Each structure stands twice: as structure tokens, then as C-alpha cells.
Ligand SMILES: C=CC1=C(C)c2cc3[nH]c(cc4nc(cc5[nH]c(cc1n2)c(C)c5CCC(=O)O)C(CCC(=O)O)=C4C)c(C)c3C=C
């Protein structure tokens with residue numbers, strides 16, 4: 130019996146695996162209007178700003194969205210490239226690198242896309258594209274290694290909100306964090322070692338993470354502890370002594386207390402303590418963005434030098450470095466395990482991977 134218009138999913142179409150890599154998002158242009166749209170969406174998220182909604186609505190619309198967009202647009206202009214916002218450019222390159230690696234194993238049986246939590250391309254638009262491509266099993270990887278409700282849980286919220294509109298949900302695996310994943314720690318260590326082999330070392334290596342309000346920690350958010358865990362593993366892997374490194378928190382917003390020690394205050398105080406040269410690396414930022422390129426490499430460099438610091442070096446984020454992409458691909462592959470290939474292909478994932486590595490060995 131034929132049913133008219135039941136749904137438009139073609140059951141004969143290959144049922145694919147899907148990978149959605151996400152990041153925070155960035156304005157569409159370094160202009161006041163684009164900043165206002167971006168900040169309105171971002172700062173309206175109750176996972177980001179945990180202030181009672183009615184009070185926050187008035188503060189956001191009457192103060193923040195009046196004062197901040199022109200100021201932020203000015204800062205974004207200083208890092209914007211011909212290809213666009215650094216965060217967008219790096220996320221696109223990361224996605225392309227991960228896609229290439231996964232398709233070398235799974236061919237067209239896997240669909241790899243990226244989406245932004247705020248702004249474009251939106252999570253909803255990319256989930257729609259996944260459904261249309263026939264994705265029935267989906268891995269989501271937010272590019273925030275350390276779990277925070279303000280980022281990772283907020284990404285899950287956006288997926289869940291989209292799924293509420295859909296009838297036929299794919300199987301879902303959500304990689305909620307990877308602060309101690311050995312290939313990630315190794316990729317960072319090799320990257321820092323390569324930088325230090327070229328530029329030498331400094332009196333202190335500072336691991337600076339984006340902050341969150343201190344009350345989020347007190348209410349149970351594991352972010353602070355996960356940042357410290359990443360730093361400790363990285364320092365151990367680099368063979369650093371206790372006095373060689375520090376963990377700090379940057380990017381404060383508003384007047385309440387945020388996680389300490391603050392990166393800016395630390396850099397202002399270090400020269401007086403005899404620390405004249407520093408290198409700053411930001412393990413929580415998968416990509417360079419406004420917060421690393423402008424806030425660290427320009428603003429915080431200034432604080433250190435004004436306080437008497439002699440040498441300041443920012444060590445770039447991992448971005449689309451091969452070791453980083455290998456680590457992220459491995460993390461995704463581990464989360465694809467056990468998911469058999471589509472019904473119309475009797476070959477399982479493990480067998481497919483063995484065949485692919487055999488092909489590599491034959492080359
Ligand atoms: C208001 C509170 C904010 C919280 C909490 C917060 C958490 C948080 N953010 C990141 C990563 C990034 N944040 C970026 C920019 C940015 N962050 C906030 C505010 C909070 N972030 C603002 C207002 C902005 C916009 C810039 C500005 O106007 O100052 C970025 C860079 C985006 C880009 O386009 O380059 C990243 C990345 C994490 C990881 C995090 C919690 C752990």
C-alpha cells in the first residue's frame with residue numbers, strides 16, 4: 130500500500146555516519162551591527178550568563194548591547210583577515226582536515242561538517258544538511274577540551290533544541306570533553322617544544338584559559354579542575370619544574386569575581402617578582418581567535434611590558450596543525466567504534482578500518 134507524502138527520506142539512499150564539529154561562533158563582520166547580532170544571541174544564552182532573565186534582559190539591551198558592540202568591533206578589526214574571522218578560518222581548516230582523514234577511511238559513507246553555537250553556520254542548518262545527506266548515526270565534537278556548562282552544555286542544548294523539531298532522530302554520541310586525552314596533550318607538548326626549539330625558553334610558561342564566574346565553580350562546574358588537570362599533564366609531559374609554569378584565567382566579563390589568578394593581573398605582577406620573560410600558551414582554545422590574538426598577544430603583552438617585562442611571546446593555538454587534527458580524528462574514531470556501517474553495506478566499521486590501514490600499508 131502506498132502512503133502519500135509520509136516523509137521524504139529515501140530509504141534506498143545510503144545511511145551515513147555523520148560528524149559535526151562545533152565551535153563558539155564569531156560575528157559575520159567586524160562591524161557594530163554584526164557584533165550586536167552576535168553578542169545578543171551569545172549573551173542571551175542562560176548557560177553563559179546566569180543572571181535572572183528579567184534583570185539580565187534590561188542590562189543586556191539597555192547597557193551591554195549599546196556600549197560593547199562598537200568596542201568589540203574595533204578589537205575584531207585588528208585581527209580580521211582577508212579570509213574572515215580567525216576563529217572561522219581555523220575551524221573551517223580543522224573540519225576540512227578531519228574530513229580528509231575520515232574519508233580516507235570511510236569514503237563517502239561519512240559526512241563531516243562544522244557548525245557554530247552562535248552565528249553561522251548554525252547548528253540547526255548543519256543538522257538539517259546531515260539529515261538530508263542520510264546521516265543516521267551522529268558524533269558531535271565541540272572543540273572545547275575542558276568541560277564547562279557555558280560552552281559544552283550549551284552546545285548540547287542547541288542540538289537538543291533542534292532535535293525537538295525533528296521526528297526521526299539519529300543515534301547520537303556527544304563528546305562532552307577531552308581535557309586529559311593523551312593525543313591532545315601530546316600534540317600540545319610537541320607544538321610547545323617546537324616553538325621553544327626555535328625561540329628558546331622563558332622564565333615562565335603561562336597556561337592561560339578563558340575564565341568563567343567563580344560562582345559556576347562553586348555551583349559544581351568542573352571547568353576549573355579540568356583546566357588544572359590539562360596544565361598538570363602538559364607540564365609533566367614537557368618535564369617542567371613546579372616554578373617553571375603557571376595556570377591563569379583570562380577574558381573576564383562584568384564586575385563579579387571570576388576564576389583566579391587572572392592572566393592580566395599575573396602578567397602585571399611578574400616583572401616585580403623577577404620574572405622578565407614569559408611565554409603564554411592557551412590550551413583551552415583549539416583555534417586562535419580574538420581572545421588569543423588580541424587579548425593575549427596585544428593587550429596582555431602591553432601589561433607585561435609596561436610593568437617592566439622584557440620578553441613576551443605568545444605561542445599560537447594548535448589550529449589546523451597535523452598533530453592536532455590527528456588527535457581530534459582519533460578521538461572521533463574512538464567514538465565511532467561499534468557503529469556498524471549502513472544496512473546496505475554488510476561491512477562493519479572495524480573491518481573497514483582494517484582494510485583502510487591495509488591499503489595504507491600496501492602503499
Ligand atoms: C559573559 C560571559 C562569558 C562566558 C561565561 C564565557 C565563557 C567562555 N568563552 C569561551 C570561548 C570564547 N569566548 C570568546 C569571546 C567572548 N566571550 C565572551 C563572554 C563570555 N565567555 C564575550 C562577550 C566574547 C566576545 C568578544 C568580546 O566582545 O569581548 C571567544 C572568541 C570568539 C571570536 O570570535 O574570536 C572564544 C573562543 C570559553 C571556552 C568559555 C568558557 C569556558
Ligand SMILES: [Fe+2]
Nearest residue numbers: 153339380420
Ligand atoms: Fe567567551
Ligand SMILES: [Fe+2]
Nearest residue numbers: 380419420424
Ligand atoms: Fe576578551
